[in-house]
Amino acid sequence: MMSDHVxxxxxxxxxxxxxxxxxxxxxxxxxxxxxAFNFLVAIAIACFKASLVVWYFMHVKWQSQMTKLTLAxxxxxxxxxxxxxxxxYASRNxxxxxxxxxxxxQMRAH
Amino acid sequence: MLDKLKIPDEHxxxxxxxLRSWLLTKxxxxxxxxxxxxxxVMFFIGGMFAVGIRFELATPQGDFVTADTYNKFFTMHxxxxxxxxxxxxxxxxxxxxxxxxxxxxxxxxxxxxxxLSLYIYWLGGxxxxxxxxxxxxxxxxxxxxxxxxxxxxxxxxxxxxxxxIAGFSSILTGLNFIVTIHRMRAPGMTWFRLPLFVWAxxxxxxxxxLGTPVIAITIVMLFVERAFGFGIxxxxxxxxxxxxxxxxxxxxxPAVYIMxxxxxxxxxxxxxxFSRKIIFGYSFVAFSSLAIAVFGxxxxxxxxxxxxMSTYSAMVFSFxxxxxxxxxxxxxxxWSATLYKGAVSFETPMLYAxxxxxxxxxxxxxxxxxxxxxxxxxxxxxxxxxxxxxxxxVGGAIMGYLGGLHFWxxxxxxRMYSEFxxxxxxxxxxxxxxxxxxxxxxxxxxxxxxRYHSYPDEMQVLNVMSSAGATVLALGYVMPVLYFLYxxxxxKVAGPNPWGASGLEWxxxxxxxxxxxxxxxxxxxxxxxxxxVVIKEKHRV
Amino acid sequence: xxxxVAHADGHADARHAHHPAHQHHFDTMAQQKExxxxxxxxxxxxxxxxxxxxxxAYMIYRVWYFDAFAEASRRLSLFWGGLNTxxxxxxxxxxxxxxxxxxxxxxxxxxxWLVLTMLLGCVFLGxxxxxxxxxxxxxxxxxxxxxxxYHEQHAAAAGETTPHRELSLTPSQLQNxxxxxxxxxxxxxxxxxxxxxxxxxLMMVITWMAWKGRFDAQWYTPVEMSGLYWHFVDIVWIFxxxxxxxxxxx
Numbered sequence: 071m072m073s074d075h076v077x078x079x080x081x082x083x084x085x086x087x088x089x090x091x092x093x094x095x096x097x098x099x100x101x102x103x104x105x106a107f108n109f110l111v112a113i114a115i116a117c118f119k120a121s122l123v124v125w126y127f128m129h130v131k132w133q134s135q136m137t138k139l140t141l142a143x144x145x146x147x148x149x150x151x152x153x154x155x156x157x158x159y160a161s162r163n164x165x166x167x168x169x170x171x172x173x174x175x176q177m178r179a180h
Numbered sequence: 181m182l183d184k185l186k187i188p189d190e191h192x193x194x195x196x197x198x199l200r201s202w203l204l205t206k207x208x209x210x211x212x213x214x215x216x217x218x219x220x221v222m223f224f225i226g227g228m229f230a231v232g233i234r235f236e237l238a239t240p241q242g243d244f245v246t247a248d249t250y251n252k253f254f255t256m257h258x259x260x261x262x263x264x265x266x267x268x269x270x271x272x273x274x275x276x277x278x279x280x281x282x283x284x285x286x287x288x289x290x291x292x293x294x295x296l297s298l299y300i301y302w303l304g305g306x307x308x309x310x311x312x313x314x315x316x317x318x319x320x321x322x323x324x325x326x327x328x329x330x331x332x333x334x335x336x337x338x339x340x341x342x343x344x345i346a347g348f349s350s351i352l353t354g355l356n357f358i359v360t361i362h363r364m365r366a367p368g369m370t371w372f373r374l375p376l377f378v379w380a381x382x383x384x385x386x387x388x389x390l391g392t393p394v395i396a397i398t399i400v401m402l403f404v405e406r407a408f409g410f411g412i413x414x415x416x417x418x419x420x421x422x423x424x425x426x427x428x429x430x431x432x433x434p435a436v437y438i439m440x441x442x443x444x445x446x447x448x449x450x451x452x453x454f455s456r457k458i459i460f461g462y463s464f465v466a467f468s469s470l471a472i473a474v475f476g477x478x479x480x481x482x483x484x485x486x487x488x489m490s491t492y493s494a495m496v497f498s499f500x501x502x503x504x505x506x507x508x509x510x511x512x513x514x515w516s517a518t519l520y521k522g523a524v525s526f527e528t529p530m531l532y533a534x535x536x537x538x539x540x541x542x543x544x545x546x547x548x549x550x551x552x553x554x555x556x557x558x559x560x561x562x563x564x565x566x567x568x569x570x571x572x573x574v575g576g577a578i579m580g581y582l583g584g585l586h587f588w589x590x591x592x593x594x595r596m597y598s599e600f601x602x603x604x605x606x607x608x609x610x611x612x613x614x615x616x617x618x619x620x621x622x623x624x625x626x627x628x629x630x631r632y633h634s635y636p637d638e639m640q641v642l643n644v645m646s647s648a649g650a651t652v653l654a655l656g657y658v659m660p661v662l663y664f665l666y667x668x669x670x671x672k673v674a675g676p677n678p679w680g681a682s683g684l685e686w687x688x689x690x691x692x693x694x695x696x697x698x699x700x701x702x703x704x705x706x707x708x709x710x711x712x713v714v715i716k717e718k719h720r721v
Numbered sequence: 722x723x724x725x726v727a728h729a730d731g732h733a734d735a736r737h738a739h740h741p742a743h744q745h746h747f748d749t750m751a752q753q754k755e756x757x758x759x760x761x762x763x764x765x766x767x768x769x770x771x772x773x774x775x776x777x778a779y780m781i782y783r784v785w786y787f788d789a790f791a792e793a794s795r796r797l798s799l800f801w802g803g804l805n806t807x808x809x810x811x812x813x814x815x816x817x818x819x820x821x822x823x824x825x826x827x828x829x830x831x832x833x834w835l836v837l838t839m840l841l842g843c844v845f846l847g848x849x850x851x852x853x854x855x856x857x858x859x860x861x862x863x864x865x866x867x868x869x870x871y872h873e874q875h876a877a878a879a880g881e882t883t884p885h886r887e888l889s890l891t892p893s894q895l896q897n898x899x900x901x902x903x904x905x906x907x908x909x910x911x912x913x914x915x916x917x918x919x920x921x922x923l924m925m926v927i928t929w930m931a932w933k934g935r936f937d938a939q940w941y942t943p944v945e946m947s948g949l950y951w952h953f954v955d956i957v958w959i960f961x962x963x964x965x966x967x968x969x970x971x
Contacts, residue, residue, distance in 0.1 A: 285746070286745075286746040287746040288746075289746075289756045289760065290756075290760060291746065293760075351764075351767050354763075355760055355763045355764060355767075356760075358759070358763060359756050359759050359760045359763070362759065363752060363755060363756045363759070364746075364747075364752075364756075389763050389766055389767055390766065390767075390770060391770075392767070393767040393768070393769075393770035393771035393773075393774075394770055394771075394773065394774050396771055397770075397771050397772070397773075397774035397775060398774060400908070400912065401774070401775075401778070401908065404904070404907075404908050405904075408862075408863070408864055408907075409863065409864030409865055410863045410864065410900075410904035410907070410908065411863055411897070411900045411901055411904050412778060412901065412904050412905065412908070416897070417897040417898065417900050417901060418782075418785070418786060418894070418897050418898040418901055419901060420781065420782075423777070423778060423781060426777070427774050427777065427778075430774075
């Protein structure tokens with residue numbers, strides 16, 4: 071019969087604890103002014119939390135290569151979506167505000 | 181010794197005759213037949229709008245319909261043909277029918293999800309057709325903002341909803357194929373023994389799963405903008421209409437590969453069978469399918485060169501668009517090399533294959549013109565673009581679909597159709613197609629914009645040629661309906677392998693049993709092993 | 722002449738009794754399970770790309786209109802957002818424990834953990850209702866009735882203050898560009914909430930099946946698959962929370 075891996079209770083509780091702690095860290099870090107790094111820190115912690123969920127709660131650590139490859143493909147495609155859109159925007163005037171539009175203009179058809 | 185062939189008593193069309201047995205079936209073959217009927221209906225509806233377009237364009241003035249109505253014609257033509265005909269066509273009909281027998285499986289991995297995908301297709305089609313009957317949409321199938329999000333007062337929400345729903349059908353089909361091809365192959369059926377048709381569908385399925393969700397979310401964003409007045413694309417509130425284009429084309433460019441890859445898979449089967457030779461460079465062709473799927477995701481902004489994106493990124497996307505032509509060229513060279521010194525013949529499926537080779541080459545090469553920034557600035561949004569994509573979609577994908585249908589019809593129905601009428605029809609399609617679309621390259625190069633219902637007088641001759649060709653093309657499309665239906669009752673019985681083709685699907689009876697194989701096959705030979713298959717198995721009709 | 726196909730007997734031992742959940746187009750339960758896992762992950766890939774489109778929009782507009790995003794983000798309640806994050810992470814724990822209970826043939830605790838998961842999911846949704854109500858009350862829903870200044874005026878009247886810094890936007894620009902933030906806020910959290918609702922519905926079906934004793938250590942695939950879906954929805958929130966609530970605090 072299939073011998074699926076059964077994780078011990080302690081593992082689940084540990085991961086849960088880690089996730090809670092990391093959430094608190096995320097909130098705390100938001101109150102410290104790190105400039106542009108605030109965003110990176112928050113995303114990095116979120117990525118780490120997500121990997122804990124994927125690896126342990128979703129059991130990917132014990133799944134086949136095929137499953138891991140499937141997940142990697144999805145993440146890679148997301149990276150292309152985000153990254154290559156950025157190629158366009160980043161090579162235009164990205165940090166300046168676009169010129170202000172007429173706030174009284176209406177665009178409503180129905 | 182050739183016994184008089186008869187249709188076997190037990191086959192998938194005979195296991196249950198009630199409506200229930202069809203609507204609740206788990207048999208991938210029955211689902212494929214129901215898809216065949218559905219997409220044929222959609223094809224003729226989309227074709228009706230094409231007739232309207234060409235009728236209007238036979239005269240330079242906009243005298244048949246108003247400009248607004250004309251906008252609706254080309255929009256509905258595009259929406260129905262792209263989302264409800266081309267994208268499902270080969271995968272849902274031929275892929276569904278053939279992938280399990282080709283890999284030696286009894287069914288797809290998830291038969292009930294397959295049925296669900298059909299229902300979802302019907303639901304999506306119902307929404308879009310309802311929107312059409314209520315008055316349709318006039319934004320073009322591309323739904324560009326801010327016209328579609330804020331200004332148009334046509335039935336965008338139900339149409340977009342129909343497309344959203346149909347997207348799930350596409351996703352579920354792709355998901356099913358990927359799992360099936362990975363996990364349901366018969367013993368001995370290694371990856372490099374798979375028919376190239378299967379490789380092509382695997383690549384297509386990757387695109388369906390990864391790309392379709394992005395147009396789905398784009399439609400959601402369009403929906404919230406129209407329904408709730410959100411401002412994601414609204415320039416007066418600081419939104420960016422070009423963002424819509426990025427998200428739209430991230431799917432819609434790979435979508436064109438969803439439309440062409442399966443046809444390329446069909447081509448590999450037809451060319452090897454009717455040259456009686458293994459495809460030249462099997463692994464190159466197999467890997468080129470994957471390469472097209474991967475590269476197809478990184479070129480989308482070539483639809484946006486004049487939309488306002490940066491010149492720098494335009495150069496990047498232009499360069500990448502050139503490279504995506506390479507795997508397609510590899511395939512074209514390999515098919516041609518297969519023909520060389522092969523025992524070529526001219527049955528109807530092969531006529532479609534020959535047509536595909538030439539027309540896809542023209543379509544593909546003109547794509548390179550469009551990928552060139554300097555040229556695209558001049559021909560963007562002209563009939564040059566329209567001709568380019570019709571050469572690929574119609575000259576390529578639809579020829580592939582018809583060729584495949586003609587090739588596997590005896591397997592699906594147990595009957596052969598009239599070889600004479602089918603050849604006449606194939607030639608009619610080829611001639612009609614070229615007379616319709618070649619003039620469009622010229623008239624587009626001369627500057628005739630697309631999506632306009634009137635044009636300068638001096639362009640009338642070319643437009644009349646195009647409209648005349650369209651009439652011939654329509655005739656070519658109607659003929660198969662007639663002789664296919666005729667063949668169901670009065671066609672010659674085909675037997676298991678009328679073409680003498682290799683492939684597991686030809687080892688079974690025609691039509692196949694519900695479970696495809698009475699015993700699990702074990703594969704021991706390489707694909708396209710034409711040295712082994714004895715020619716006298718082939719019944720010339 | 723070789724026939725490419727040799728026929729092998731597909732049906733193995735007659736001794737091997739079929740599990741009632743074994744579908745016959747699969748050779749073994751293991752193959753069936755593996756197919757289900759890959760199939761479910763492929764579906765989750767579509768969800769990644771689905772939410773991904775919204776993240777693209779967020780990314781672009783956050784850079785363009787950082788001040789507006791920072792100001793608008795302060796209008797969200799960190800308390801409710803943080804609570805919801807904790808609730809959702811907790812529900813992931815209970816979900817994982819439900820799968821574990823099914824793996825160890827523990828019918829009673831499979832049901833219990835599933836019920837707890839649903840309860841926590843409902844708490845999440847309840848909190849979202851509270852948050853949305855607050856937004857409606859403060860005219861912070863984009864569209865015709867949007868009024869950026871309403872909250873400020875009323876907060877000032879009530880004596881509350883929120884810290885600000887020097888902004889590069891004019892008030893009318895703020896009125897417009899904060900609408901973009903809230904358009905994304907409502908679309909992203911709304912879509913997420915819709916997925917939660919579907920998830921809770923899914924859990925109800927699975928819980929009923931578990932209660933009826935349909936699962937055992939040999940076959941608990943639906944529990945595991947629903948678990949994958951639930952964890953995914955949790956992961957989306959793990960990203961939404963910092964992106965929407967923590968743009969700039971204080």
